[in-house]
Amino acid sequence: MKIKNIIFDFGGVVMDWDPRYFFKTYFNDDEKMEFFLKNIAVDEWNIEQDRGRTLKEGTEFLIEKHPDWETEIRAYYDNWTTMLKSDIPKNVEVLRKLEGKFHLYGLTNWSEETFPYALENYDFFKVFEGKIVVSGTEKLIKPDPEIFQVLLNRYNLKAEESVFIDDNAKNIATAKNLGFATIHIKPETDLGEELRNLGINF
Incomplete structure:
Protein backbone atom coordinates (compact mmCIF):
# COMPACT_ATOMS: atom_id res chain seq x y z
CA MET A 1 0.00 0.00 0.00
CA TRP A 17 17.57 16.44 24.80
CA ASP A 18 19.69 15.05 27.61
CA PRO A 19 19.75 16.08 31.30
CA ARG A 20 23.53 15.74 31.16
CA TYR A 21 23.72 18.98 29.16
CA PHE A 22 22.77 20.79 32.37
CA PHE A 23 24.06 18.51 35.12
CA LYS A 24 27.58 18.11 33.68
CA THR A 25 28.35 21.71 34.64
CA TYR A 26 26.10 21.66 37.71
CA PHE A 27 27.93 18.76 39.36
CA ASN A 28 31.30 19.22 37.67
CA ASP A 29 31.78 15.57 38.66
CA ASP A 30 30.75 12.93 36.12
CA GLU A 31 30.60 10.14 38.68
CA LYS A 32 28.21 12.07 40.92
CA MET A 33 26.12 13.16 37.91
CA GLU A 34 25.74 9.57 36.69
CA PHE A 35 24.82 8.39 40.18
CA PHE A 36 22.10 11.05 40.39
CA LEU A 37 20.65 10.26 36.94
CA LYS A 38 20.81 6.47 37.37
CA ASN A 39 19.64 6.24 40.98
CA ILE A 40 17.66 9.39 41.85
CA ALA A 41 16.21 11.30 38.86
CA VAL A 42 15.81 8.13 36.83
CA ASP A 43 14.13 7.84 33.41
CA GLU A 44 11.12 6.06 34.94
CA TRP A 45 10.49 9.11 37.15
CA ASN A 46 10.75 11.60 34.28
CA ILE A 47 8.43 9.45 32.15
CA GLU A 48 5.62 9.96 34.66
CA GLN A 49 5.73 13.68 33.89
CA ASP A 50 5.48 12.74 30.21
CA ARG A 51 2.43 10.66 31.16
CA GLY A 52 0.72 13.71 32.65
CA ARG A 53 1.93 14.07 36.22
CA THR A 54 2.71 17.75 36.84
CA LEU A 55 6.30 18.89 37.21
CA LYS A 56 5.47 20.11 40.71
CA GLU A 57 3.94 16.76 41.73
CA GLY A 58 6.88 14.86 40.23
CA THR A 59 9.42 17.07 41.98
CA GLU A 60 7.74 16.82 45.40
CA PHE A 61 7.32 13.04 45.03
CA LEU A 62 11.03 12.59 44.37
CA ILE A 63 12.10 14.93 47.18
CA GLU A 64 9.99 12.95 49.62
CA LYS A 65 11.73 9.80 48.45
CA HIS A 66 15.26 11.31 48.42
CA PRO A 67 15.27 14.33 50.79
CA ASP A 68 19.08 14.57 50.80
CA TRP A 69 18.96 15.40 47.08
CA GLU A 70 16.32 18.15 47.28
CA THR A 71 18.47 20.90 45.75
CA GLU A 72 19.53 18.74 42.81
CA ILE A 73 15.98 17.47 42.23
CA ARG A 74 14.56 21.01 42.19
CA ALA A 75 17.28 21.99 39.72
CA TYR A 76 16.04 19.37 37.24
CA TYR A 77 12.93 21.10 35.91
CA ASP A 78 14.14 24.59 36.84
CA ASN A 79 16.84 24.08 34.21
CA TRP A 80 14.99 21.88 31.77
CA THR A 81 15.49 24.25 28.83
CA THR A 82 19.28 23.84 29.13
CA MET A 83 18.77 20.08 28.70
CA LEU A 84 17.08 20.75 25.35
CA LYS A 85 20.34 21.51 23.61
Whole structure:
Protein backbone atom coordinates (compact mmCIF):
# COMPACT_ATOMS: atom_id res chain seq x y z
CA MET A 1 0.00 0.00 0.00
CA LYS A 2 1.20 3.50 -0.82
CA ILE A 3 2.67 5.51 2.05
CA LYS A 4 0.80 8.78 2.61
CA ASN A 5 1.68 9.68 6.21
CA ILE A 6 4.97 10.13 8.04
CA ILE A 7 4.85 10.24 11.83
CA PHE A 8 7.76 11.61 13.85
CA ASP A 9 8.74 11.07 17.44
CA PHE A 10 10.64 14.18 18.57
CA GLY A 11 13.22 13.51 21.32
CA GLY A 12 16.22 11.72 19.81
CA VAL A 13 14.79 12.14 16.31
CA VAL A 14 14.54 15.89 15.69
CA MET A 15 15.41 17.25 19.17
CA ASP A 16 18.61 16.64 21.13
CA TRP A 17 17.57 16.44 24.80
CA ASP A 18 19.69 15.05 27.61
CA PRO A 19 19.75 16.08 31.30
CA ARG A 20 23.53 15.74 31.16
CA TYR A 21 23.72 18.98 29.16
CA PHE A 22 22.77 20.79 32.37
CA PHE A 23 24.06 18.51 35.12
CA LYS A 24 27.58 18.11 33.68
CA THR A 25 28.35 21.71 34.64
CA TYR A 26 26.10 21.66 37.71
CA PHE A 27 27.93 18.76 39.36
CA ASN A 28 31.30 19.22 37.67
CA ASP A 29 31.78 15.57 38.66
CA ASP A 30 30.75 12.93 36.12
CA GLU A 31 30.60 10.14 38.68
CA LYS A 32 28.21 12.07 40.92
CA MET A 33 26.12 13.16 37.91
CA GLU A 34 25.74 9.57 36.69
CA PHE A 35 24.82 8.39 40.18
CA PHE A 36 22.10 11.05 40.39
CA LEU A 37 20.65 10.26 36.94
CA LYS A 38 20.81 6.47 37.37
CA ASN A 39 19.64 6.24 40.98
CA ILE A 40 17.66 9.39 41.85
CA ALA A 41 16.21 11.30 38.86
CA VAL A 42 15.81 8.13 36.83
CA ASP A 43 14.13 7.84 33.41
CA GLU A 44 11.12 6.06 34.94
CA TRP A 45 10.49 9.11 37.15
CA ASN A 46 10.75 11.60 34.28
CA ILE A 47 8.43 9.45 32.15
CA GLU A 48 5.62 9.96 34.66
CA GLN A 49 5.73 13.68 33.89
CA ASP A 50 5.48 12.74 30.21
CA ARG A 51 2.43 10.66 31.16
CA GLY A 52 0.72 13.71 32.65
CA ARG A 53 1.93 14.07 36.22
CA THR A 54 2.71 17.75 36.84
CA LEU A 55 6.30 18.89 37.21
CA LYS A 56 5.47 20.11 40.71
CA GLU A 57 3.94 16.76 41.73
CA GLY A 58 6.88 14.86 40.23
CA THR A 59 9.42 17.07 41.98
CA GLU A 60 7.74 16.82 45.40
CA PHE A 61 7.32 13.04 45.03
CA LEU A 62 11.03 12.59 44.37
CA ILE A 63 12.10 14.93 47.18
CA GLU A 64 9.99 12.95 49.62
CA LYS A 65 11.73 9.80 48.45
CA HIS A 66 15.26 11.31 48.42
CA PRO A 67 15.27 14.33 50.79
CA ASP A 68 19.08 14.57 50.80
CA TRP A 69 18.96 15.40 47.08
CA GLU A 70 16.32 18.15 47.28
CA THR A 71 18.47 20.90 45.75
CA GLU A 72 19.53 18.74 42.81
CA ILE A 73 15.98 17.47 42.23
CA ARG A 74 14.56 21.01 42.19
CA ALA A 75 17.28 21.99 39.72
CA TYR A 76 16.04 19.37 37.24
CA TYR A 77 12.93 21.10 35.91
CA ASP A 78 14.14 24.59 36.84
CA ASN A 79 16.84 24.08 34.21
CA TRP A 80 14.99 21.88 31.77
CA THR A 81 15.49 24.25 28.83
CA THR A 82 19.28 23.84 29.13
CA MET A 83 18.77 20.08 28.70
CA LEU A 84 17.08 20.75 25.35
CA LYS A 85 20.34 21.51 23.61
CA SER A 86 19.29 21.93 19.99
CA ASP A 87 17.53 20.36 17.07
CA ILE A 88 19.15 17.48 15.16
CA PRO A 89 19.97 19.26 11.87
CA LYS A 90 20.36 16.26 9.54
CA ASN A 91 16.91 14.89 10.46
CA VAL A 92 15.22 18.30 10.52
CA GLU A 93 16.54 18.86 6.99
CA VAL A 94 14.80 15.66 5.86
CA LEU A 95 11.61 16.69 7.68
CA ARG A 96 11.55 20.03 5.83
CA LYS A 97 12.01 18.29 2.48
CA LEU A 98 8.99 16.08 3.19
CA GLU A 99 6.73 19.10 3.77
CA GLY A 100 4.05 19.38 1.10
CA LYS A 101 4.80 15.92 -0.29
CA PHE A 102 3.41 13.80 2.59
CA HIS A 103 1.06 14.28 5.53
CA LEU A 104 3.28 14.90 8.56
CA TYR A 105 2.35 14.14 12.17
CA GLY A 106 4.03 14.11 15.57
CA LEU A 107 3.62 11.46 18.27
CA THR A 108 5.73 12.34 21.28
CA ASN A 109 6.28 11.36 24.90
CA TRP A 110 6.60 14.84 26.34
CA SER A 111 5.30 16.75 29.35
CA GLU A 112 2.37 19.02 28.55
CA GLU A 113 4.10 21.74 30.57
CA THR A 114 7.47 21.70 28.80
CA PHE A 115 6.44 20.96 25.21
CA PRO A 116 5.21 24.53 24.49
CA TYR A 117 8.78 25.79 24.96
CA ALA A 118 10.01 23.56 22.12
CA LEU A 119 7.09 24.62 19.92
CA GLU A 120 7.84 28.29 20.45
CA ASN A 121 11.61 28.07 20.01
CA TYR A 122 12.03 25.70 17.05
CA ASP A 123 10.24 26.84 13.92
CA PHE A 124 10.38 23.47 12.13
CA PHE A 125 7.46 22.31 14.30
CA LYS A 126 5.26 24.50 12.04
CA VAL A 127 5.44 21.84 9.32
CA PHE A 128 3.15 19.64 11.44
CA GLU A 129 0.38 22.31 11.36
CA GLY A 130 -0.61 21.38 14.91
CA LYS A 131 -1.11 17.68 14.07
CA ILE A 132 0.81 16.48 17.10
CA VAL A 133 -0.25 14.01 19.80
CA VAL A 134 1.51 14.77 23.11
CA SER A 135 1.56 12.06 25.79
CA GLY A 136 1.27 14.51 28.69
CA THR A 137 -1.95 15.93 27.24
CA GLU A 138 -3.46 12.51 26.48
CA LYS A 139 -2.35 10.92 29.79
CA LEU A 140 -1.10 8.02 27.69
CA ILE A 141 2.46 7.15 26.79
CA LYS A 142 4.31 5.14 24.17
CA PRO A 143 4.75 2.19 23.83
CA ASP A 144 1.10 1.81 24.92
CA PRO A 145 -0.85 1.00 21.71
CA GLU A 146 -3.66 3.28 22.95
CA ILE A 147 -1.73 6.46 22.17
CA PHE A 148 -1.08 5.22 18.64
CA GLN A 149 -4.83 4.67 18.30
CA VAL A 150 -5.45 8.25 19.46
CA LEU A 151 -3.31 9.45 16.53
CA LEU A 152 -4.96 7.12 14.01
CA ASN A 153 -8.49 7.98 15.11
CA ARG A 154 -7.98 11.73 15.50
CA TYR A 155 -6.56 12.20 12.02
CA ASN A 156 -8.39 9.33 10.31
CA LEU A 157 -5.18 7.51 9.36
CA LYS A 158 -4.45 3.91 8.42
CA ALA A 159 -1.34 2.37 9.99
CA GLU A 160 -0.50 0.53 6.76
CA GLU A 161 -0.35 3.86 4.89
CA SER A 162 2.00 5.34 7.49
CA VAL A 163 5.67 5.34 8.49
CA PHE A 164 6.52 5.77 12.17
CA ILE A 165 9.98 7.12 13.11
CA ASP A 166 11.30 6.78 16.68
CA ASP A 167 14.57 6.22 18.56
CA ASN A 168 13.04 3.84 21.12
CA ALA A 169 12.99 0.13 20.22
CA LYS A 170 9.88 -0.60 22.34
CA ASN A 171 7.90 2.12 20.56
CA ILE A 172 9.04 0.76 17.20
CA ALA A 173 7.92 -2.74 18.20
CA THR A 174 4.41 -1.50 19.11
CA ALA A 175 4.14 0.42 15.84
CA LYS A 176 5.16 -2.67 13.83
CA ASN A 177 2.55 -4.76 15.63
CA LEU A 178 -0.09 -2.19 14.68
CA GLY A 179 0.88 -2.36 11.01
CA PHE A 180 3.06 0.75 10.58
CA ALA A 181 6.18 0.76 8.46
CA THR A 182 8.94 1.85 10.87
CA ILE A 183 12.35 3.48 11.02
CA HIS A 184 14.35 3.00 14.21
CA ILE A 185 16.62 6.03 14.61
CA LYS A 186 20.11 5.43 15.96
CA PRO A 187 23.03 7.90 15.99
CA GLU A 188 24.35 6.47 12.72
CA THR A 189 20.97 6.32 10.93
CA ASP A 190 20.66 8.15 7.62
CA LEU A 191 16.95 9.05 7.75
CA GLY A 192 16.75 10.10 4.11
CA GLU A 193 18.25 6.80 2.98
CA GLU A 194 15.92 4.79 5.25
CA LEU A 195 12.88 6.58 3.81
CA ARG A 196 14.05 5.98 0.25
CA ASN A 197 14.51 2.29 1.11
CA LEU A 198 10.79 2.27 1.90
CA GLY A 199 10.04 3.75 -1.52
CA ILE A 200 9.52 7.28 -0.21
CA ASN A 201 11.01 9.81 -2.61
CA PHE A 202 11.22 13.49 -1.79
